[in-house]
Amino acid sequence: MKETFAIGVDYGTESGRAVLVSLQNGIEIADHVVLYPHGVIDEYLPDSNIRLEPGWALQHPADYVYVLEIALPEIIKISGIDPSQIIGIGVDFTSCTMLPVDERGVPLCYQAELREKPHSWVKLWKHHAAQYKATRLNEVAVKRGEEFLKRYGGKISSEWMLPKIWQTYDEAPDIFNKANRFVEAGDWIVFQLTNNLLKNSCAAGYKSIWHKQEGYPDKEFFKELDPGLENLIETKLWGGVYPLGTKAGELTEQMAQLTGLEPGTAVAVGIIDAHASVPAMGVVEPGKMVLAMGTSICHMLLDSKEVHVDGISGVVEDGIIEGLYGYEAGQPAAGDIFAWYVDQAVPTYVQEAANEAGVSVYHWLEMRASELKPGESGLLALDWWNGNRSTLVDADLSGLLLGVTLQTKPQEIYRALLESTAFGTRKVIDTFQNSGVMVDELYACGGLSNKNKLLMQIYADVNNRMIKIADSNHTPAIGAAMFGAVAAGKANGGFENIIDAAKKMSRIKKEVIKPDPANVQVYEKLYKEYNKLYYYFGRENKLMKNLREIQSSQISQLNQK
Numbered sequence: 001m002k003e004t005f006a007i008g009v010d011y012g013t014e015s016g017r018a019v020l021v022s023l024q025n026g027i028e029i030a031d032h033v034v035l036y037p038h039g040v041i042d043e044y045l046p047d048s049n050i051r052l053e054p055g056w057a058l059q060h061p062a063d064y065v066y067v068l069e070i071a072l073p074e075i076i077k078i079s080g081i082d083p084s085q086i087i088g089i090g091v092d093f094t095s096c097t098m099l100p101v102d103e104r105g106v107p108l109c110y111q112a113e114l115r116e117k118p119h120s121w122v123k124l125w126k127h128h129a130a131q132y133k134a135t136r137l138n139e140v141a142v143k144r145g146e147e148f149l150k151r152y153g154g155k156i157s158s159e160w161m162l163p164k165i166w167q168t169y170d171e172a173p174d175i176f177n178k179a180n181r182f183v184e185a186g187d188w189i190v191f192q193l194t195n196n197l198l199k200n201s202c203a204a205g206y207k208s209i210w211h212k213q214e215g216y217p218d219k220e221f222f223k224e225l226d227p228g229l230e231n232l233i234e235t236k237l238w239g240g241v242y243p244l245g246t247k248a249g250e251l252t253e254q255m256a257q258l259t260g261l262e263p264g265t266a267v268a269v270g271i272i273d274a275h276a277s278v279p280a281m282g283v284v285e286p287g288k289m290v291l292a293m294g295t296s297i298c299h300m301l302l303d304s305k306e307v308h309v310d311g312i313s314g315v316v317e318d319g320i321i322e323g324l325y326g327y328e329a330g331q332p333a334a335g336d337i338f339a340w341y342v343d344q345a346v347p348t349y350v351q352e353a354a355n356e357a358g359v360s361v362y363h364w365l366e367m368r369a370s371e372l373k374p375g376e377s378g379l380l381a382l383d384w385w386n387g388n389r390s391t392l393v394d395a396d397l398s399g400l401l402l403g404v405t406l407q408t409k410p411q412e413i414y415r416a417l418l419e420s421t422a423f424g425t426r427k428v429i430d431t432f433q434n435s436g437v438m439v440d441e442l443y444a445c446g447g448l449s450n451k452n453k454l455l456m457q458i459y460a461d462v463n464n465r466m467i468k469i470a471d472s473n474h475t476p477a478i479g480a481a482m483f484g485a486v487a488a489g490k491a492n493g494g495f496e497n498i499i500d501a502a503k504k505m506s507r508i509k510k511e512v513i514k515p516d517p518a519n520v521q522v523y524e525k526l527y528k529e530y531n532k533l534y535y536y537f538g539r540e541n542k543l544m545k546n547l548r549e550i551q552s553s554q555i556s557q558l559n560q561k
Contacts, residue, residue, distance in 0.1 A: 004493035005029065005081060006088040007072065007261075008481030010273055010474060011189065013094055013124070013295045014039060016067030019477035020075045020086070023485050023493065026505030030078040031474055032071040036063035040124060050116050053555055054548070055129035055395065058121040061099055061107045064189050072259035083262045087493050089193065089251065090268045090484030092276040092476045093186030094125045096161045096207035100168065100179035101188065105197055108178055119172035122185060123164050126296070126332060128387055128395035130167035134158035137166065140224050148209055148217055153312035155393035159332070161208040165236065169228060182236050184208075186270030193267045194249030197239065200269040204241045205316035206328055207272075212317045242269045243318060245486035245498055266494075268480075268487035274298030275320045275328070276479030277445045279498050281470050282506030284321050287440040289432075291425065291459075292476065293448035295335045296386070299428050301327040301437060309435040311391025312428075321498060327437060329428040333386035334421045335448055337399070338362070340385060341417055350410050362452075368411035369418070370454045374461070374522040377412035379403040381420035382533055384544075390428050392538045396545045400537060418455050419523075422462035423530040429463060443508065445470035461519035462527065471507040478505065 004023045009016065017033040038060040044051055046060060076083060099122040100108045108120040123130075137156050141149045149156070156163065161182065169176040183191075184203045191197040204210035209217055216233045223230040242248070248269045256263035274292035278300050283290050285302060292298040302324045306315055312329040319326030342361050354364035380402045387395035401416065429439050442465045448455055449469050460467050472478055482501040488494035495501040537544060 002085060005086045006090065006481040006484040006488070006494070007075070007086060008276075008474070008477035008479065008484065009067065009071070009089065009091045009189075010276075010477035010480060011064060011067065011091070011093040011185070012273065013126070016064065016071065017474055017477055018067070018071035018075050019474045019481060020079050020081065021478055021481040021505065023087075023495070023505065026478060026507050028472060028474065028478070029081065030075040031477070032074040032078070034067045034070045036060070037066060038063050041121065045116060045118060045121070048116050050118065052118060053129060054552055055127070055131065056118065057124040057127040058118065059097070059124050061109070061122050061185070061188070064185065065192055068189075068192070068255070069258055072261060076260045083260060086261060086265060088266045088268065088481070088484030088486075088488035089261070090276070090480035090482065090487070091186055091190055091193075091270045092273040092480040093184065093189065093270055095184060095186060095203045095272040096159055096164065097125050097185040098123045098161055098164050098182055099185060099188060100175060100182050102178065103180040105188070105191055108175060114175065114178070117172060117175060119168045119175040125159050126386060127164065128158050130163035131158040131395045133166040133170065134160070134163040134395075137163055137225060140221070144221060144224065146217065146221060148211065148214075150308040151211070151306075151316075152209070152314045153391065153393065154310050156209065157313065157389060157393050158395045159389070161237075165232070166225065166229065169226065179236060181238065184270065186272070190248050190267060190270050193251055193255050195252050196249040198246070198248050198269050199239055199241045200271060201241050201243050202271045202275055202316070202319055205319050206314045208237065210241055243322070244269065244271055244320075245483050247487040266484065266488040266492070268483040271480065271483060273476045275300060275326065276476040276483065277470070278302070278320050278326075278479065279482055279502040280472070280475045280479035280506055281443045281445060281508055282502050283443055284499050284502050286324065287438050289429065289439045289442055291442060291444045291449070293334060293444055293446035295333070297331040297334045297421065297425065299329040299390070299425065301432060301439060303327065303437050307435055307437050309432060309437060311393060311431060313390060327432070329390035329432070331383060331421060331424045331428075332389045332395075333383065337383065337385045337417050337421065338414070341414060345413075346410055365411050365414040366452060366454050369415035372412065372415055374419075374519050375526055377403070377408070377416060378405070379408065379412055379416035380526060380529055380533065381416045382530075382537065383420040383424040388538065391431050394538070396548050397538060398544045398548070400533065402533065418452075418458055419462065419526070420530075422455075422459045423527055425459065426462050426527060427531075427534065439465075441465065442467045443470070444468070445472070445475035447473065456513045457516070460513045460515040462523045464515050464520045466515065467513040469509045469511070469513065471509045
């Protein structure tokens with residue numbers, strides 16, 4: 001039988017990438033990364049002077065199709081593979097990334113009369129302007145004693161589907177009424193490939209409060225949020241929910257011409273990007289936490305039982321691997337924090353020194369920071385530059401750097417920021433452990449895990465655990481390709497289930513990161529201080545929220561002028 005391949009298309013925050021993978025051993029044959037032409041839209045709408053308020057993060061849906069148009073033909077060209085050997089396509093996507101569409105599935109922002117209305121555009125996962133709706137939703141859920149809240153750590157995040165829809169209903173009722181459906185961007189891009197708009201169980205379960213046995217919350221809950229939302233599920237979130245690995249359909253003639261693939265190629269339903277990394281690293285059993293480390297960090301963990309854990313993003317039956325409960329937690333900024341520092345706060349002499357050394361600013365800072373011992377700088381930071389997802393679930397929180405003096409150096413600040421994200425992950429792990437969900441091993445994937453050795457050593461030391469690293473720069477895409485192969489089926493050269501695919505295709509590096517006992521002792525002391533800041537600014541003090549309110553008020557006044 002001839003060798004078979006699958007394609008995984010991974011949609012991130014800034015770019016999309018396609019990877020062609022062998023189904024015999026998981027080896028990447030070709031890959032191509034495409035930057036979104038419009039990037040993250042967080043200041044002004046495209047070709048407009050409409051300014052967005054703080055917390056807004058939008059995208060252009062055309063960018064997602066552009067990834068398919070450019071990346072897929074390129075990987076076929078690079079590989080020289082006969083398209084007939086490519087039996088399946090899988091798609092993973094950052095979530096919840098949401099868009100309103102009309103009855104034909106066309107995004108409302110494509111309509112000329114709606115282009116200058118922000119709510120007609122894609123709301124990216126890190127759109128946090130719906131925090132006030134998330135807060136109210138949680139208040140109503142607590143008041144009513146809604147059981148679903150326990151599965152999501154006690155709070156629904158502003159990043160999720162329902163707060164974003166409610167914000168649209170409240171602030172742009174015309175957009176809400178024109179929308180035939182609100183859909184996950186991952187489901188929408190699968191629709192572009194197949195002409196079938198199906199909801200995947202991963203995004204529905206983690207981001208839309210859908211439950212395998214119970215479905216969505218009942219009408220009375222939505223009615224109490226607002227009488228106009230009573231029939232929200234039937235009118236705006238209608239349609240079936242399909243398990244991971246389900247064949248969503250086949251590649252259409254039109255998309256085959258656009259991409260260079262064969263019409264009729266099997267396409268799997270979508271999956272959340274980080275979650276696709278779990279089987280790609282061979283993690284198909286309890287006790288192993290996968291850290292998907294990029295602009296943000298997502299923590300995935302499997303267990304045979306359902307336990308309610310405070311402050312996590314959710315637990316979903318079959319949410320990642322069939323037959324197990326998949327737990328998710330997360331930090332909404334990691335690489336984004338480091339990028340902010342490099343782009344906005346590093347002094348000119350650092351850039352000059354990096355240029356002279358022939359390295360990037362990131363690498364220069366990493367080299368200098370690696371010369372420091374834990375605690376040597378006297379600095380401590382909170383990793384809330386983009387709010388807190390786990391365990392406080394509050395997008396209105398902000399970053400903090402403590403201990404700065406006139407002698408503080410850029411590399412010291414950089415190391416403190418690296419450490420802050422490691423402390424944030426430690427908080428997540430401790431929360432799981434204290435609730436009876438064990439974390440025995442750590443696995444890491446994503447750009448940060450392969451690019452920054454110092455960061456990974458800090459994570460090993462702060463968490464006092466050995467870390468295994470993915471043997472790929474595109475782990476989510478590998479996982480997506482696995483699900484594409486499952487959708488194609490064993491008879492066509494694919495797999496019967498995702499566990500079989502993981503056994504054949506998953507890859508991790510032989511080298512592991514081991515904690516340094518001396519560093520572990522120092523970080524235990526620093527972590528205790530981090531916890532004090534965590535609870536003071538996260539639960540006891542409203543200073544950060546008060547600053548955010550003053551900021552929003554001032555910008556609103558400017559927009560009204």
